[in-house]
Each structure stands twice: as C-alpha cells, then as structure tokens.
Amino acid sequence: MSRKRSYPHARETRTASTRKRLSQNFLTDPAVARSIVRDSGVGPDDLVLEVGPGDGMITRHLLPVAGHVLAYEKDRHYVERLRRRYAGEERLRCFHADFRDVREPSEAFAVVANAPFSITTDIVRWCLGARNLTSATLVTQIEFARKHSGDFGRWTKLAVSSWPETTLELGRRIGRGRFHPVPQVDAAVLHLERRDEPLLPRRSMGEYRRLVELGFTGVGGSLPASLRRAYPSGVVGRACARAGIARDEPVGFVDPERWLTLFRVLP
Structure with a gap:
C-alpha cells in the first residue's frame, strides 16, 4: 500500500x-x-x-x-x-x-x-x-x-x-x-x-571618537602602536603609563575608563 x-x-x-x-x-x-x-x-x-x-x-x-x-x-x-x-x-x-x-x-x-x-x-x-x-x-x-x-x-x-x-x-x-x-x-x-551628566563635554565627543577610531585601527598589534601613527612615541608612552596601559596591550582589553584617562592626558 x-x-x-x-x-x-x-x-x-x-x-x-x-x-x-x-x-x-x-x-x-x-x-x-x-x-x-x-x-x-x-x-x-x-x-x-x-x-x-x-x-x-x-x-x-x-x-x-x-x-x-x-x-x-x-x-x-x-x-x-x-x-x-x-x-x-x-x-x-x-x-x-x-x-x-x-x-x-x-x-x-x-x-x-x-x-x-x-x-x-x-x-x-x-x-x-x-x-x-x-x-x-x-x-x-x-x-x-x-x-x-x-x-x-x-x-x-x-x-x-x-x-x-x-x-x-x-x-x-x-x-x-x-x-x-x-x-x-x-x-x-x-x-x-x-548618562544624566556625560563624562566628557559634548564639544569633545568628536575628538574623543577620532582617538578611539585611531586606536582600533589594529596597526602594530597594540593600542600604543596604533597611537604612534599620530603622536610621538614619547608622548604615547607617557600617556599610556598615566592610563595604566601596557606597551603591548591589545586595544580590546582597554576598558572605557582608561580610554577616558588617555584622552584627557594626550595633548
């Protein structure tokens, strides 16, 4: 059947x-x-x-x-x-x-x-x-x-x-x-x-985001290496030290609070 x-x-x-x-x-x-x-x-x-x-x-x-x-x-x-x-x-x-x-x-x-x-x-x-x-x-x-x-x-x-x-x-x-x-x-x-009160003034947000964009380019395998494309090596070294960012630290491991410190100390 x-x-x-x-x-x-x-x-x-x-x-x-x-x-x-x-x-x-x-x-x-x-x-x-x-x-x-x-x-x-x-x-x-x-x-x-x-x-x-x-x-x-x-x-x-x-x-x-x-x-x-x-x-x-x-x-x-x-x-x-x-x-x-x-x-x-x-x-x-x-x-x-x-x-x-x-x-x-x-x-x-x-x-x-x-x-x-x-x-x-x-x-x-x-x-x-x-x-x-x-x-x-x-x-x-x-x-x-x-x-x-x-x-x-x-x-x-x-x-x-x-x-x-x-x-x-x-x-x-x-x-x-x-x-x-x-x-x-x-x-x-x-x-x-x-946030009721932003952590940065609104007028600074464009500059901050350009810094983040630069840091996430991935050049050199670390955040400091990427930043050295736009800043002198010594400036990057001192700023990263202030922010507690290691010389070889991958960008994805850097938390937002250290990014804010980095932004505030870079010239």
Missing part, C-alpha cells in the same frame, strides 16, 4: 519563510516578557518605542505600565493582527515599518525590544545616535550582549566610543528554549542608559 505524502500547508510555508527572512524568534514565556519590561524601568509618563513586536508578547506587558507605545513591525501580518487586537487602545500605535528607517521622536523616549538578531547592531547604533533616547532594553544573542558590555573582559569600538554618554550593561540571560522558532544560541538583555 502506498503511503500518502504529507505536504506543508501554504500558510505554514509562508510563515516559516517569513520568519527566516525577517530573523524572527518570538518570545514565548510571559514571565520572561514581564521581567524584561520591569527591568526596563519604564513608567506611566514614558513614551516607549518597541522594535519587532511580532505577536505582542512584550507589548501586552508594556501597555499596563507605559504612557504610550509606538510599535514598529516589518511583517504586515503581525501589524494587522496587533491593530485588530488593540483597536480600542489609544496609547498604542503600530506601524508597518523598518525601525532602522524611523525618525526619532522630538521628545524623550525609551526603547524596549526583542530585537531581530540579524539587525541587532543596526538597532544599537540607531539607539546610540538618538539624542532624545533615555534608555534601551534589548533582547540580543548572548554573545552580542556580553561583547558590548565588556563581560568577556574585552571591549568593542562601539561600546568605547559611546561610553562617555551611554552605559552598556549586561542584563538577564534568556535560554534559547524560551523562543519560537528556537534559535541556535541563548539570548541576554543588553541595557543602554543615557
């Missing part, structure tokens, strides 16, 4: 292909979603931008605590679904849009998101470049969160460049089994918090 072959339903095929294309890994645990919102610290006076709400697992926990929520979703299916579900909720607006193309609000706002893993770096850069951002609470791949918060004992150029104005801290770990489809790795929360 021949066995009848089973084919996937067209809707299932479409959903699977769309999730893969849009890097969709939806959070399935309400307790985790609730803890993410709680850890974000948003309150009734806050405007919150949510990136990639999907089926609304985080949205449903944001609405009871936030003032207003603007949700940006690339998948039209979920945009329409959320609009129907919250048709009478004036504090939520859901947009069919790529968050990377969104113009920041003219008022203070926070970001809370289970960010699509494939565009996490773009989302972090968007947040760091938004002048009115107060904080961002982002679910990312765990390696990404650890790398950009210094948890590996190494620091990225992105983290060092933004440190005078914004802290980047590692939050709770989230097991891969809390998502659907299940991703290949665990996730973690990365917290960005805008």
